[in-house]
Amino acid sequence: MSSFTNPAKPGAPSDDLPLKKIPGGYGLPFFGPIKDRLDYFYRQGQDEFFRTRMEKHKSTVFRTNMPPGPFIASDPRVIAVLDAVSFQVLLDSSKVEKKNVLDGTFMPSTAFFGGFRPCAFLDTSEPRHALFKRFFLSLLAKRKSQFVPTFRSSVSDLFANIEDDITQKGSADFNTLCDKTSFDFVFRLFCDENCSDSGLGSDGPTLVTKWLFVQLAPLITLGLKFIPNFLEDLLLHTFPLPSFLVKSDYRKLYDAFYNSATTLIDEAEKLGIKRDEACHNLVFLAGFNAYGGMKALFPALIKWVGSAGQVLHRQLVDEIRTVVKSEGGITLSALEKLTLTKSVVYEALRIEPPVPFQYGRARGDMVIHSHDAAFEVKKGEMIFGYQPFATKDPRIFKHPEEFVADRFVGEGEKLLKYVYWSNGRETEEPTVQNKQCPAKDLVVVLSRLMLVEFFLRYDTFTVETAKLLLGSSVEIRSITKAR
Secondary structure, eight states, rough: OOSSSSOOOOTTTTTOOOOEEBOOOOOTHHHHHHHHIIIIISOOHHHHHHHHHHHHHHEEEEEOOSOOOTTTSOOOOOEEETTGGGGGGGOTTTTEEEOOOOSOOOOOOOOGGTTTHHHHHHHHSSSSHHHHHHHHHHHHHHHHHGHHHHHHHHHHHHHHHHHHHHHHHHSSEEEHHHHHHHHHHHHHHHHOGGGGTTTTTHHHHHHHHHHHHHHHGGGOOOOOTTSSSHHHHHIIIISOOGGGGGGHHHHHHHEEEEEEEHHHHHHHHTTOOOOOHHHHHHIIIIIIIIIIHHHHHHHHHHHHHHHOOOOHHHHHHHHHHHHHHHEEEEEOOHHHHHHHHHHHHHHHHSSSSOOOOEEESOOOOEEEESSSSSEETTTOOOOEEHHHTTTTTTTSSSSSSSTTTHHHHHHGGGGGGGBBBBBBBTTTOTTTTTTSOTTTTHHHHHHHHHHHHHHHHHHEEEEEEEEEEEEEEEEEEEEEEEO
């Protein structure tokens, strides 16, 4: 990501910046969005799509169309914000509305969610947003003491399976094995029982993955060489896939949560939430937010740590084993003392955020700032942020494309305000008034726990990685057990 001029003070908008017209455009109706969609998915790819336009316009703020466009999205026009400063407007609930923009310029049918709009699709101005956000924050707070023991119990099977697969097959598919662990943890945390006892058996991850795919198909490409691009574009990006394709799968998930998460549903009912709506929101929280997030998060974490090599592995081994020994075990207090481990987690969230896109609609006429200029935005215009560029802003981060394990150690902690993975700054906390992920702290804790459990068992490991539809795939090629 290139820079264009040097700011007087990186990261801080200045009132002295020149007011400029937002460059770029949308092309001819219908044909412009189609061209941009083909560029995005097939001719250029995500990063190159944004990079070429940024360089063409010599601006990190510009107008463009975002997929899927016709006929799924009625209005694909957005103002793209690609630097760490302009991106911040999307974190300000007083400036942007986030009603029905979770997936971008379109919203999947509510038939995917039992006929309801889950909390993630609600704007902060809607009364039910505060109601559900309060419910989510409350249930996570009440289960805080379960985070460590529940995750440790779930993850023990993961490592046993990794070792078995490496012994028998020569490598282990981390994504598949970790998906099972993630779903098992989420279900046990919310339902107080094992997934295998719920009637779902081992099918939970598959059911959720199918449900996610049909919803998000307009935003992905399969990358299969034997399917012509025009055919895939027609099938995935032109018309929404119908919800009936996963109706029975979703019903199984709903029934499992309805029958097993009775304690949580009872609590929701006391807050004035109907039981069926509470359960549909729990399924979304567990399946889309929690499991879907972990599905991208953990492989990315292991990918970057594995690729960093033995020097980092030795440093993590020394820190983790020393702190765990001195603390007498793995506790939330011990996790807070793991300085390097914490930095590694933040760096993984910076360099490969689990949710790369953010959208918001301007609540009123306003001016947004990049490092170099100010731009007028009109009420109702859609603003789009591509987080992997914003959190690799070279004006904020040195060597932004590199995984720097100790980036957030010591003075580096000051950079945490530019880590936006949770739909908010890492230095801020989720509240009922904002759209920041209610499980922000839990995600960080689980990521640290994953590394702790890994390096208590192993001295080092090697990986082979590739890109998936959403996120990265990780194949663990070898592990060296702790001596």
